[in-house]
Amino acid sequence: xxxxxxxxxxxxxxxxxxxPILQDISLTIPRGKLVAIMGGSGSGKTTLLRLISGxxxxxKGQVLVDGKDVxxxxxxxxxxxxxxxGMLFQFGALFTDLSVFxxxxxPIREHTRLPExxxxxxxxxxxxxxxxxxxxxxxxxxxxxGMARRIAxxxxxxxxxxxxxxxxxxxGLDPIxxxxxxxxxxxxxxxxxxxxxxxxxxxxxSLEIVDHVYFVAGGKIAxxxxxxxxxxxxxxxxxxxxxxxxDGPVHFAYPAGNSLAEAFGIxxxxx
Amino acid sequence: xxxxxxxxxxxxxxxxxAIWRLGFISRFFVAILLNSGQSLLRFQLTIREVYFAGVLxxxxxxxxxxxxxxxxxxxxxxxxxxxxxxxxxGALVALSLLxxxxxxxxxxxxxxRSGSAMTAEIGLMKATEQLEAxxxxxxxxxxxxxxxxxxxxxxxxxxxxxxxxxxxxxxGYLVGVEMIGLDAGTFWSQMQNNVDLHYDVINGLIKSLxxxxxxxxxxxxxxxxxxxTAAGVSSATTRTVVTSALVILAxxxxxxxxxx
Amino acid sequence: xxxxxxxxxxxxxxxxxxAAMTFLSLKVANLTPQSGSETYTLTADFDNxxxxxVKAPVKSSGxxxxxxxxxxxxxxxxVARATLTLDKQYQFSRDTSAEILTAGLLGEQYIGLVQxxxxxxxxxxxxxxxxxxxxxxxxxxGKFMTSFAEKGSQDAPAKTE
Ligand SMILES: Nc1ncnc2c1ncn2[C@@H]1O[C@H](COP(=O)(O)OP(=O)(O)OP(=O)(O)O)[C@@H](O)[C@H]1O
Ligand SMILES: [Mg+2]
Numbered sequence: 055x056x057x058x059x060x061x062x063x064x065x066x067x068x069x070x071x072x073x074p075i076l077q078d079i080s081l082t083i084p085r086g087k088l089v090a091i092m093g094g095s096g097s098g099k100t101t102l103l104r105l106i107s108g109x110x111x112x113x114k115g116q117v118l119v120d121g122k123d124v125x126x127x128x129x130x131x132x133x134x135x136x137x138x139x140g141m142l143f144q145f146g147a148l149f150t151d152l153s154v155f156x157x158x159x160x161p162i163r164e165h166t167r168l169p170e171x172x173x174x175x176x177x178x179x180x181x182x183x184x185x186x187x188x189x190x191x192x193x194x195x196x197x198x199x200g201m202a203r204r205i206a207x208x209x210x211x212x213x214x215x216x217x218x219x220x221x222x223x224x225x226g227l228d229p230i231x232x233x234x235x236x237x238x239x240x241x242x243x244x245x246x247x248x249x250x251x252x253x254x255x256x257x258x259x260s261l262e263i264v265d266h267v268y269f270v271a272g273g274k275i276a277x278x279x280x281x282x283x284x285x286x287x288x289x290x291x292x293x294x295x296x297x298x299x300x301d302g303p304v305h306f307a308y309p310a311g312n313s314l315a316e317a318f319g320i321x322x323x324x325x
Numbered sequence: 326x327x328x329x330x331x332x333x334x335x336x337x338x339x340x341x342x343a344i345w346r347l348g349f350i351s352r353f354f355v356a357i358l359l360n361s362g363q364s365l366l367r368f369q370l371t372i373r374e375v376y377f378a379g380v381l382x383x384x385x386x387x388x389x390x391x392x393x394x395x396x397x398x399x400x401x402x403x404x405x406x407x408x409x410x411x412x413x414x415g416a417l418v419a420l421s422l423l424x425x426x427x428x429x430x431x432x433x434x435x436x437x438r439s440g441s442a443m444t445a446e447i448g449l450m451k452a453t454e455q456l457e458a459x460x461x462x463x464x465x466x467x468x469x470x471x472x473x474x475x476x477x478x479x480x481x482x483x484x485x486x487x488x489x490x491x492x493x494x495x496x497g498y499l500v501g502v503e504m505i506g507l508d509a510g511t512f513w514s515q516m517q518n519n520v521d522l523h524y525d526v527i528n529g530l531i532k533s534l535x536x537x538x539x540x541x542x543x544x545x546x547x548x549x550x551x552x553x554t555a556a557g558v559s560s561a562t563t564r565t566v567v568t569s570a571l572v573i574l575a576x577x578x579x580x581x582x583x584x585x
Numbered sequence: 586x587x588x589x590x591x592x593x594x595x596x597x598x599x600x601x602x603x604a605a606m607t608f609l610s611l612k613v614a615n616l617t618p619q620s621g622s623e624t625y626t627l628t629a630d631f632d633n634x635x636x637x638x639v640k641a642p643v644k645s646s647g648x649x650x651x652x653x654x655x656x657x658x659x660x661x662x663x664v665a666r667a668t669l670t671l672d673k674q675y676q677f678s679r680d681t682s683a684e685i686l687t688a689g690l691l692g693e694q695y696i697g698l699v700q701x702x703x704x705x706x707x708x709x710x711x712x713x714x715x716x717x718x719x720x721x722x723x724x725x726x727g728k729f730m731t732s733f734a735e736k737g738s739q740d741a742p743a744k745t746e
Contacts, residue, residue, distance in 0.1 A: 484602030
């Protein structure tokens with residue numbers, strides 16, 4: 055596992071204001087491997103990706119990418135780091151004033167000086183990969199939710215990045231598209247040697263394609279392992295996730311500090 | 326006691342906040358200037374914004390300019406006729422437009438038409454994570470989104486003000502000459518005798534250049550600084566129009582004191 | 586990069602802007618003589634220039650022939666010296682006179698030149714020696730009042746004494 059770590063988080067703690075989100079987390083993503091991060095809603099998975107992309111900085115610990123600490127990068131280094139990184143946002147974040155074609159062409163036009171004909175070929179290739187060739191003239195407002203995420207995926211992979219961060223690539227997809235996208239993500243990793251982190255809720259599909267899984271809960275890594283280890287794990291955390299049970303060590307509710315009855319002011323009954 | 330102190334405390338908090346924002350907007354202005362290379366090298370980006378900020382404002386500028394000129398013609402005639410100097414109508418219309426009304430009114434219209442649109446657009450881009458996505462793609466949103474809009478505003482404003490002036494003078498001509506029946510020759514010659522190219526025309530255009538910078542800076546700043554929610558964007562849009570109006574009028578006073 | 590309709594519109598927009606600015610500078614503003622055709626300068630000393638200002642027109646028979654470009658106080662003789670910049674095509678004889686006039690009752694003040702009979706013309710830098718000062722309203726009223734008072738005091742003694 056620790057053979058050749060490309061991305062490495064060392065004892066990272068992070069808080070929004072004074073609300074701690076991640077506490078003393080350590081994890082590694084080896085070069086060329088696909089790693090999944092799972093966890094309850096609001097457990098800090100997106101935050102984890104934002105730490106790797108340098109959008110937020112860790113208050114404690116180090117986020118190392120290829121040996122360099124993202125938190126201490128100069129703006130030039132951060133630019134270089136992001137230049138070879140692709141990120142699929144949880145809500146797509148397509149540019150609403152550009153057409154589908156221009157959205158996918160955006161990173162190519164910004165970072166290369168390729169002739170327009172070559173940009174066209176590249177864009178059509180990427181759109182074909184996500185199964186949406188023929189939509190290039192549409193505006194983002196004319197796309198369905200699932201289509202928008204696939205276009206966003208096409209945009210994220212436009213420059214064949216070395217690092218890919220996927221924030222829930224499978225939400226809002228029908229089973230067939232889901233299978234295709236999962237295959238695409240796997241292929242990208244195998245063919246280009248991309249090191250990738252994928253936040254996902256789709257346990258079964260992701261177990262088929264990833265190399266390693268981390269479970270995040272309560273700001274910590276609750277469990278980890280290869281897909282096989284996960285399937286046969288005896289940990290109640292993992293079992294609850296894999297089986298999708300409502301009751302178990304993972305709580306569905308946000309930690310509110312008081313019970314619902316207290317919040318309603320019904321004191322007599324609880325006392 | 327607390328209730329009494331509250332307004333004072335609020336006032337204090339507001340002033341501190343205002344100074345904070347003033348510092349932030351100054352830093353933002355410098356950031357725009359430093360990141361303007363792309364808007365000039367890839368001029369297509371700026372041209373696109375000139376279309377949205379300038380070309381789409383043409384109608385409102387033309388119509389308002391015409392009406393303001395016509396009102397000036399009517400009111401000016403009524404007043405001048407009392408002193409027996411209705412001949413000076415052309416000069417009156419042209420001077421009021423060139424020195425004050427043209428630059429100021431065109432800037433106010435521009436702020437409410439294009440400035441608010443810029444704020445809403447940038448604010449929504451922020452709310453939907455588009456600016457964030459851009460910077461994660463190693464593209465600086467200030468260079469790619471903000472600076473082209475800023476320069477488009479700076480380019481468009483003097484053009485719109487000049488057009489407003491021409492339409493206003495034409496409106497004054499319509500009322501004075503075509504409607505009231507003043508002599509066309511007198512109208513134009515009085516104007517020409519009293520309007521100075523450098524003193525009146527150029528200074529007026531310089532004013533509108535300053536207004537263009539102020540309005541677009543406020544507009545892009547408010548958008549960039551907006552709270553990324555629907556309510557945040559809408560209040561930022563309101564702030565753009567209100568702040569622009571106040572700044573235009575205050576700046577007009579300062580510039581007038583300097584120039585004339 | 587292909588050409589798009591936006592380029593056409595923006596091109597049109599800029600053309601309209603240039604046309605508007607040209608109209609404003611050629612048709613609305615007067616091009617001052619010094620900016621276009623060739624000029625020459627004359628000076629004229631006045632005891633009192635009243636409200637005359639720089640840029641005031643210089644007219645002859647009502648035609649604008651130039652502008653006042655500079656006004657200063659000659660501290661040797663304590664008279665106001667106005668510098669006039671005139672269009673080269675208008676030449677005036679050496680005994681031309683200059684006076685400060687007012688357009689209408691409350692209008693702006695300007696300098697009127699009246700051509701003399703001398704065959705020689707004034708050259709650039711020359712001084713117009715025949716000048717008459719501005720009529721200052723307060724002084725006029727003052728003169729009127731004193732003459733009125735004098736007249737009154739001639740009649741009055743007979744009655745009071
Ligand atoms: N900009 C922010 N400011 C303050 N708090 C934030 C911000 N973004 C997220 N949070 C908080 O941080 C916590 C973790 O958020 P995060 O987006 O990382 O969750 P997540 O694991 O991605 O959840 P989901 O699966 O629903 O996307 C949440 O409790 C959220 O309230
Ligand atoms: Mg998330």
